[in-house]
Amino acid sequence: MRNANIKSGRVVVKVPSSTANLGPGFDSLGMALSLFAWVSMAPAEKTRITLVGDNLQGVAEDKTNLVYEVAQAVFNKAGIELPELDIGIRSDIPLTRGLGSSASAIVGALVAANTLIGQALTDDELFQMATALEKHPDNVGASLFGGIVVAAWDGLRAEYIRIEPPALLDVLVAIPEFELSTKKARNVLPEQISMKDAVFNVTHSSLLTAALATGRLDLLGHAMRDRLHQPYRASLIPGMEKILHEATENGALGAVLSGAGPTLLLLADSENSDKRIIEAFVKKVMDNEGITITTRWLEPCLHGPIVRLVDENDADYKLEPGQLLRSAEAEVGA
Numbered sequence: 001m002r003n004a005n006i007k008s009g010r011v012v013v014k015v016p017s018s019t020a021n022l023g024p025g026f027d028s029l030g031m032a033l034s035l036f037a038w039v040s041m042a043p044a045e046k047t048r049i050t051l052v053g054d055n056l057q058g059v060a061e062d063k064t065n066l067v068y069e070v071a072q073a074v075f076n077k078a079g080i081e082l083p084e085l086d087i088g089i090r091s092d093i094p095l096t097r098g099l100g101s102s103a104s105a106i107v108g109a110l111v112a113a114n115t116l117i118g119q120a121l122t123d124d125e126l127f128q129m130a131t132a133l134e135k136h137p138d139n140v141g142a143s144l145f146g147g148i149v150v151a152a153w154d155g156l157r158a159e160y161i162r163i164e165p166p167a168l169l170d171v172l173v174a175i176p177e178f179e180l181s182t183k184k185a186r187n188v189l190p191e192q193i194s195m196k197d198a199v200f201n202v203t204h205s206s207l208l209t210a211a212l213a214t215g216r217l218d219l220l221g222h223a224m225r226d227r228l229h230q231p232y233r234a235s236l237i238p239g240m241e242k243i244l245h246e247a248t249e250n251g252a253l254g255a256v257l258s259g260a261g262p263t264l265l266l267l268a269d270s271e272n273s274d275k276r277i278i279e280a281f282v283k284k285v286m287d288n289e290g291i292t293i294t295t296r297w298l299e300p301c302l303h304g305p306i307v308r309l310v311d312e313n314d315a316d317y318k319l320e321p322g323q324l325l326r327s328a329e330a331e332v333g334a
């Protein structure tokens with residue numbers, strides 16, 4: 001058993017959501033977004049899990065909860081026993097919509113648990129664990145490091161490089177009311193693709209990465225095209241094909257399926273794009289398909305998790321986990 005430096009207070013972690021793939025960078029490119037989840041964690045006599053807000057319906061409130069399980073994986077790896085936890089989770093990230101809700105929960109749990117045990121694991125160990133749990137590094141990399149992450153995982157080890165997102169990039173997400181699990185959206189993908197389509201994706205993903213790294217917003221429309229996953233997923237998301245094909249004619253820099261979907265993501269130039277036209281176009285297409293969507297303008301999030309250790313003996317923090325998370329926005333930063 002490792003000599004643990006277990007913190008006595010409560011850890012509160014704010015984690016960004018993420019979009020994966022950015023079109024051709026399937027399982028490789030991710031970008032953190034300004035929509036957040038919070039995980040709070042403290043050692044306890046008996047495990048309690050408190051869910052806050054409307055976005056966590058159906059999430060387990062016992063020891064099968066993803067956040068609890070991931071925390072235990074951290075303690076196991078560090079050789080520390082901490083079986084009972086008081087956990088609070090608040091999320092503004094809708095579940096199973098392609099905005100990395102599971103990745104943010106995994107990253108929040110990893111960082112909170114690791115903070116509780118005095119940073120026993122390195123950032124690299126957390127990234128390797130997160131990738132193995134999520135099975136691809138794009139969402140977890142973005143939530144863990146912020147900005148844009150270019151990552152590759154060979155099933156054993158993941159490597160990444162973080163890129164600072166171009167300035168002046170606005171992000172419209174159109175979130176359908178229906179859910180689409182990553183599992184279902186991966187099941188429609190073919191086992192094999194043609195050399196022609198493979199070459200298309202390698203070249204476009206490389207161009208996209210270079211365009212993002214050098215701020216060439218003018219190339220995004222060309223570079224964000226994909227033949228590896230979006231064409232196969234289109235049947236699951238009415239309106240997607242039209243939005244992807246016509247986005248640039250309607251003022252966007254480019255449009256893609258966000259992660260495994262069903263959310264659609266459109267990029268805009270915050271100084272030169274007419275955001276009203278882009279949003280009206282998306283709403284009209286989805287309305288014609290009879291799909292109800294929520295639209296939100298977001299920005300790339302430049303930071304990974306923000307961590308705060310609070311002393312529960314402090315009168316200000318004598319709060320239930322739920323209340324603490326409600327005030328977490330103010331405490332841990334907007």
Ligand SMILES: Nc1ncnc2c1ncn2[C@@H]1O[C@H](COP(=O)(O)OP(=O)(O)OP(=O)(O)O)[C@@H](O)[C@H]1O
Binds near residue numbers: 018098102105139180
């Ligand atoms: N905050 C959370 N706490 C516990 N479990 C969560 C939390 N957020 C997500 N999950 C789990 O993750 C599942 C959603 O994962 P899934 O990969 O299907 O979608 P996603 O992560 O929202 O989308 P994508 O991976 O395409 O971006 C939920 O059904 C739930 O089981």
Ligand SMILES: N[C@@H](CCO)C(=O)O
Binds near residue numbers: 021026098
């Ligand atoms: N790269 C993954 C992301 C899922 O969130 C996919 O598209 O299946």
